[in-house]
C-alpha cells in the first residue's frame with residue numbers, strides 16, 4: 001500500500017514535470033515566432049545579411065568579354081557576395097571560377113575553397129582547350145549550359161512576354177518567297193550538319209550565307225538574319241555538336257523581336273526541355289532530311305499552319321545574359337545555403353558520360 005502510494009506520487013511528479021517542459025518550450029516557440037515576424041516586418045535591404053559572412057567569388061580564368069564591374073547582387077536572393085578578377089585575393093576567396101578556354105596553370109587549391117568549372121561549349125570544344133591534367137579532379141561545381149550544373153548558365157533565356165506586339169501575319173506570310181536560310185561560319189563540324197544540309201537541299205531549297213556561303217549584307221549576324229526573315233520561311237538553327245541541353249545563340253536569338261522565321265533545331269536531343277512548344281521544328285522528330293523536307297513543304301504552303309508557329313513564337317522573347325549575371329546570383333545562393341563540404345568531381349567523366357551522340361540521321 002505504502003509502496004504503491006509513493007509510486008503514484010512519482011508518476012504525478014513526472015507528468016507535472018513533462019507538462020512544465022512542454023509549456024516552457026511552447027512559450028519559447030511563440031516568442032521566437034514574434035521575433036521572426038518582427039524581423040521580417042522591419043527588414044532593411046542593407047541589413048538582411050548583416051549577421052552572416054560575406055563571400056568573395058574570384059573569376060580566376062575569365063573570358064575577355066567578362067566584366068566584374070557590371071555584376072550586381074542587389075537583385076539576387078542573397079546579396080552578401082562580391083565578384084572580382086583580381087588574383088591577389090585568391091587566398092581570401094570562397095569560390096574560384098575557371099573558364100575552360102583561359103585555364104593555364106593551376107594555383108594551389110585551399111582547403112574549403114570551392115572551385116567552379118565554367119564553359120558554354122560542348123565537351124568536344126571544351127576538351128581541346130582543357131590543357132592541364134592537374135585541374136581535372138579539382139572542381140566541386142560546374143557553371144555550364146547543362147541543366148544539371150550547380151550553376152545553370154545558358155546562352156540566354158527565352159521567356160514569355162506580357163506585351164505581345166500586334167502584326168499582320170498575312171502580310172508577313174505573303175512576303176515570304178523563299179524556303180530555308182542558313183547563316184554559318186564553321187563549315188565542318190562534329191555534328192556533320194553540313195552533310196545533313198546537303199541531303200536536305202536535294203528536296204527543298206536551302207540558301208547558305210556567311211563564311212560558308214554567300215555574304216550577308218549587314219552589320220551584325222542578328223541584323224542579317226532579321227533581314228533574311230522577311231523573305232525566308234525557315235531558318236536552320238543547327239549546332240556543331242549533338243549533346244544534351246546544348247542549344248546556343250543559334251536558336252535562342254530566333255526569339256528576338258522581328259525574327260520572323262520558323263526555326264528548325266538540330267543539336268540537343270531534348271529541345272523541348274528548353275524551348276516553348278509549337279514555336280520550332282526539331283529534326284529529331286523526323287527519320288531523315290527527306291522526311292523533314294516533305295513536312296516543311298506542307299507547313300510552308302499552308303498559311304494557317306505556318307503563321308500559327310510565328311504567333312506562338314511571338315509570345316516569347318529572348319533575354320541575353322552575356323556576363324554570367326544569373327550564374328553569379330546562383331553561386332552566391334549556393335555559398336549561403338550549402339551544408340556539406342563539397343565533393344570534387346571527375347570532370348572528364350562528368351563532361352562525357354551520357355552526354356553526346358554521333359549523328360544518326362544522315363543517309364550514307
Ligand SMILES: *[C@@H]1O[C@H](CO)[C@@H](O)[C@H](O)[C@H]1NC(C)=O
Nearest residue numbers: 035039049050051052053054
Ligand atoms: C544570424 O542570426 C540568427 C538569429 O539571430 C542566428 O541563429 C544565426 O546563427 C546567425 N548567423 C550567423 C552566421 O551568425
Ligand SMILES: *[C@@H]1O[C@H](CO)[C@@H](O)[C@H](O)[C@H]1NC(C)=O
Nearest residue numbers: 049050051052053054055080
Ligand atoms: C559585409 O559587407 C558589408 C558591405 O561591405 C559590410 O557592411 C559588413 O560589415 C560585412 N559583414 C561582415 C560580417 O563582414
Ligand SMILES: *[C@@H]1O[C@H](CO)[C@@H](O)[C@H](O)[C@H]1NC(C)=O
Nearest residue numbers: 167168169170171172174175
Ligand atoms: C494585312 O496585309 C494584307 C496583305 O498585305 C492586307 O490585305 C490586309 O488588309 C492587312 N490587314 C490589316 C488588318 O492591316
Ligand SMILES: *[C@@H]1O[C@H](CO)[C@@H](O)[C@H](O)[C@H]1NC(C)=O
Nearest residue numbers: 168170171172173174175230
Ligand atoms: C512586305 O513587302 C512589302 C514590299 O517590299 C513591304 O512594303 C512590306 O512592309 C512588307 N511587309 C512586311 C510585313 O514585312
Ligand SMILES: *[C@@H]1O[C@H](CO)[C@@H](O)[C@H](O)[C@H]1NC(C)=O
Nearest residue numbers: 165166167226256257258259
Ligand atoms: C520591328 O519591326 C517593326 C516594323 O519594321 C518596327 O517598327 C519595330 O521597331 C521593330 N522592333 C524591334 C524591336 O526591332
Ligand SMILES: *[C@@H]1O[C@H](CO)[C@@H](O)[C@H](O)[C@H]1NC(C)=O
Nearest residue numbers: 298299301302303304305306
Ligand atoms: C491548312 O492547315 C489547316 C490546319 O491544319 C487545315 O485545316 C487546312 O485544311 C489546311 N489547308 C490546306 C490548303 O491544306
Ligand SMILES: *[C@@H]1O[C@H](CO)[C@@H](O)[C@H](O)[C@H]1NC(C)=O
Nearest residue numbers: 137346347348349350352353
Ligand atoms: C575519371 O573518369 C574517367 C572516365 O570515366 C576515367 O577514365 C578516369 O580514370 C577517372 N579518373 C579518376 C581519377 O577517377
